[in-house]
Amino acid sequence: MEIFKNRTDLLVILGGIFLALFILGLLVVYFFRLKKRETQISNRLENLTLTPFKTSAVNARPQIISREVSGSLFNRTISTWFRKLLEVLGRLTPANRLLELEHKFTLAGNPGGLHAREFFALRLLSLMVGIFLAYLMNRNLVQINLISILYGLLIIYVFFSLPDVWLRGKIRSRQAEISSGLPDVLDMLSVCASAGLGFDQSLQKICEYWDTELGREFRRVIAEMEVGTSRSEALKNMSRRLDVDDLTQFIAIITQAEKIGMSYAEVLQSQALQLRIIRQYRAREVANRLPGKMIFPLAITIFPAIIIVILAPLIPVIMDAL
Numbered sequence: 001m002e003i004f005k006n007r008t009d010l011l012v013i014l015g016g017i018f019l020a021l022f023i024l025g026l027l028v029v030y031f032f033r034l035k036k037r038e039t040q041i042s043n044r045l046e047n048l049t050l051t052p053f054k055t056s057a058v059n060a061r062p063q064i065i066s067r068e069v070s071g072s073l074f075n076r077t078i079s080t081w082f083r084k085l086l087e088v089l090g091r092l093t094p095a096n097r098l099l100e101l102e103h104k105f106t107l108a109g110n111p112g113g114l115h116a117r118e119f120f121a122l123r124l125l126s127l128m129v130g131i132f133l134a135y136l137m138n139r140n141l142v143q144i145n146l147i148s149i150l151y152g153l154l155i156i157y158v159f160f161s162l163p164d165v166w167l168r169g170k171i172r173s174r175q176a177e178i179s180s181g182l183p184d185v186l187d188m189l190s191v192c193a194s195a196g197l198g199f200d201q202s203l204q205k206i207c208e209y210w211d212t213e214l215g216r217e218f219r220r221v222i223a224e225m226e227v228g229t230s231r232s233e234a235l236k237n238m239s240r241r242l243d244v245d246d247l248t249q250f251i252a253i254i255t256q257a258e259k260i261g262m263s264y265a266e267v268l269q270s271q272a273l274q275l276r277i278i279r280q281y282r283a284r285e286v287a288n289r290l291p292g293k294m295i296f297p298l299a300i301t302i303f304p305a306i307i308i309v310i311l312a313p314l315i316p317v318i319m320d321a322l
Helices: 007-050 078-090 095-108 116-137 146-194 199-209 213-226 231-242 245-260 264-293 295-311 314-321
Strands: none
Touching: 007 116, 078 116, 095 116, 095 146, 095 231, 116 146, 146 199, 146 213, 146 245, 146 264, 199 213, 213 231, 231 245, 245 264, 264 295, 295 314
16 A cells, blocks of 8 residues: 555554554553442541541650552552543533433443543543544655545544444443343232232332342332332333333333222233243344344355365366366
8 A cells, every 4th residue: 555655654653553552451441440449449438437536645646657558550640640631621521412421321320430521531532542543644745645534534433433332332231131131020029019018118129139230220219219209200210211111111001000009910910921022022033133144254254265175176177277
């Protein structure tokens, strides 16, 4: 290619790619260590508040206590600097985009402990990396052409879209997990209701044994009801936080049953049966899509090998004939 005729340009581009991969690696490491760091800080605060403070009235002399240094060097240097950078860039978040991003992160379950402003800052950093790589590819104005410009625009678009693709993937995976586990939760609620427990007590039993996304959301519903929120309003808030069609339909039916005085056990049994049937149909739909998805791996990996095995013995015969 004309872009790589000069060896210096090739080395600069490779260096830029290595720098971009290094920055992305730092981002990934930061995501995984942020939650661990918050847990360590909360544990230290809890120990500080629970430990009694003892003083001596006789020997009330000041003591020099060495500062406690905990955590790795990465957490105390690069991670802190990167967090400060996210806070500064996060202030540039537009007000009209802030609520939308917060809603998306609520749907995704706040992965990595991130929020809207930090996510917007990550998008800006990713866009800067893409612009830098595009500049490296097109910095030589003498050898610039249409193909290199298109490559540069493609790199900018990919790096700008990567955070959105990651966030949408988190939302889809969380909603799929909730939709898949909802029939089992309804079965347990139905069993508890048939045993004589009320709806609130049944939710508490579910929360004790289910440490999943849906179980944690039900714990939040119970916490809202304990502070005075009505049951229907707490369930509607959960529906808005999750935005799952099956769950929204179930909450609407439960709310309607509460208004007209129907038995919760019958409603839960019918809903659990219906959702199990829907889950079976969805599993069959996913299975029917697999043959179409397997065509491209077969065409790329297996078919060339089969063609080589079949045609390789014929190559000497064809060469002799020619």
